[in-house]
Structure formats: structure tokens, C-alpha cells
Amino acid sequence: MTATPKSNQMPVGSVQCDNTTLNLLKANDFVAKAIRDRIPGICVINVCSSPGSGKTTLMQETGKRLGAELGIAVLVGDPETERDAIRMREVGINALQIVTGGMCHIEAQMILQALDHIDLSSCDLLFIENVGNLVCPAAFDLGEDYRVTLLAATEGDDKPKKYPRMFLTSELMLVSKSDLLPYVPFSVEAVTKDAREVNPNLEVIAISSLKDDGMEEWCDWLRAKVKEKREKSAQ
Ligand SMILES: Nc1nc2c(ncn2[C@@H]2O[C@H](COP(=O)(O)OP(=O)(O)OP(=O)(O)O)[C@@H](O)[C@H]2O)c(=O)[nH]1
Numbered sequence: 001m002t003a004t005p006k007s008n009q010m011p012v013g014s015v016q017c018d019n020t021t022l023n024l025l026k027a028n029d030f031v032a033k034a035i036r037d038r039i040p041g042i043c044v045i046n047v048c049s050s051p052g053s054g055k056t057t058l059m060q061e062t063g064k065r066l067g068a069e070l071g072i073a074v075l076v077g078d079p080e081t082e083r084d085a086i087r088m089r090e091v092g093i094n095a096l097q098i099v100t101g102g103m104c105h106i107e108a109q110m111i112l113q114a115l116d117h118i119d120l121s122s123c124d125l126l127f128i129e130n131v132g133n134l135v136c137p138a139a140f141d142l143g144e145d146y147r148v149t150l151l152a153a154t155e156g157d158d159k160p161k162k163y164p165r166m167f168l169t170s171e172l173m174l175v176s177k178s179d180l181l182p183y184v185p186f187s188v189e190a191v192t193k194d195a196r197e198v199n200p201n202l203e204v205i206a207i208s209s210l211k212d213d214g215m216e217e218w219c220d221w222l223r224a225k226v227k228e229k230r231e232k233s234a235q
């Protein structure tokens, strides 16, 4: 005999709640939705990479270029210290540090808590600089609209196939530190091919925050995403 699904026994006007106690990622997804509902007009970008691939430097340079035309804020996660937030504030960016207390990734509940401590009243574009790590951050939705993963020229072009989930869940891969490409064995063509075998829709831009390469293309990508978000939230 087939059992009647529990939901069919519920009175009208009630909700069958999922049990998320043993399902951390499902609970995270509930919180990610709460973040999306709370800041519907802001374009949120989750910036991921290994430690030291150039995330904070990119945030600083992006702020310098786009700060006059867009309201930019950054929530930056690190296991310890406020160093990255201080670096961003030094160039005028509204930045708040999330100290994860040793954790190797940001979870949605950390972002939700942080939203109470940052003024986003004139923010169009909110970056989340994730903890440097190509593995765990891939599993946690932070309520972002887009995920951008940096892969520095110095890290080797074999990473997308070794850490596929990060590249599978990203919309854009930035090959960072492109100014170093002449000095290291790294093929942009090979890494693009590998990454697109993991995720055929992945966009790729080679970028150097220090030497200005690709920065205009990156800024144009951001402008388009902010515009799309504005139009979507106005509907
Ligand atoms: N050559 C070169 N070096 C860069 C570039 N971008 C960043 N760097 C250097 O790379 C190092 C790490 O840069 P960060 O911006 O701190 O990297 P990060 O990804 O924020 O590091 P974590 O937050 O610790 O994961 C610094 O010494 C930067 O000056 C670049 O485009 N070219």
C-alpha cells in the first residue's frame, strides 16, 4: 500500500517545513535566499580564489575606477585580521571585515549578520571577497548574483580540472596577474579550454590589476551586471 504523502494531510494554510538540522548546505541555502530578499536591488558578486591570487588588489583597483559612478561596498572574509578591509578603506571603499575565526570559507549566515553592520543605502555593487580557498567556498551560496573566480598566472593552468566545482559554479574566470604570463609556464588558451570543458558557459578575462591589462573589460562586465540587476529589480 502506498503511504499518503504527509503534505497531503496538512490543513490548508500550513507549511510543511523541511528539516534542515542535519543538512548544513540546505540551511545555508535558506539564509542565502533571505539575503537575496533583503537586498534585491544590489548586484552581489562573490569573489573566490586561492590565497594571494589578487582579490583584494582587484577590489582596490576596481574601486578606484568605478567608485565615482557606482556605489561599491565590500564584505571581506579572512580567518584572522582586518588587513584586507583596511587596505580597501585606504582607497575609499566602504569595506567590512568578516573574521571567520579560522573557518576556510564564508557561510551565508555570516553575510546576513554582516549586513546589520554595513551601510548599503547607496550601494549598487556589493563584492564579497571570500576566504582564499578553491574548495570549500564553492559549496556555499552567499546570496550572490554572480560568482567570479580568479586564477593567477603563477598558480598553474591545470587548476580548473582539479578544482572543478569552483569553476562549474562560476560565471566568470579572471586569469589574474597576466603581467607575469611572459615569465611563467601558463597557457591562457589551455586553461580556458579546460575550464570550458568543466563549464561551457564560463566567461574568461585575463587581467592585471597592477598593469591595467583587462581592467576596462572587467569594469564593463560589472557595469552590465549592475544595469541588469537594476532593471530586474525595477520590474
Ligand atoms: N604581478 C602582479 N601581482 C599582483 C597582481 N595583483 C595582486 N598582486 C600581488 O599579489 C599579492 C597578493 O595580492 P592580494 O590582492 O592580497 O591577494 P588576495 O587574493 O586578496 O589574498 P588573500 O586575501 O590573502 O587570499 C600581493 O603581493 C599583490 O601585490 C597583479 O595583477 N600582478
Ligand SMILES: [Mg+2]
Residues within 6 Å of the ligand: 055, 056, 057, 084, 129
Ligand atoms: Mg585578500
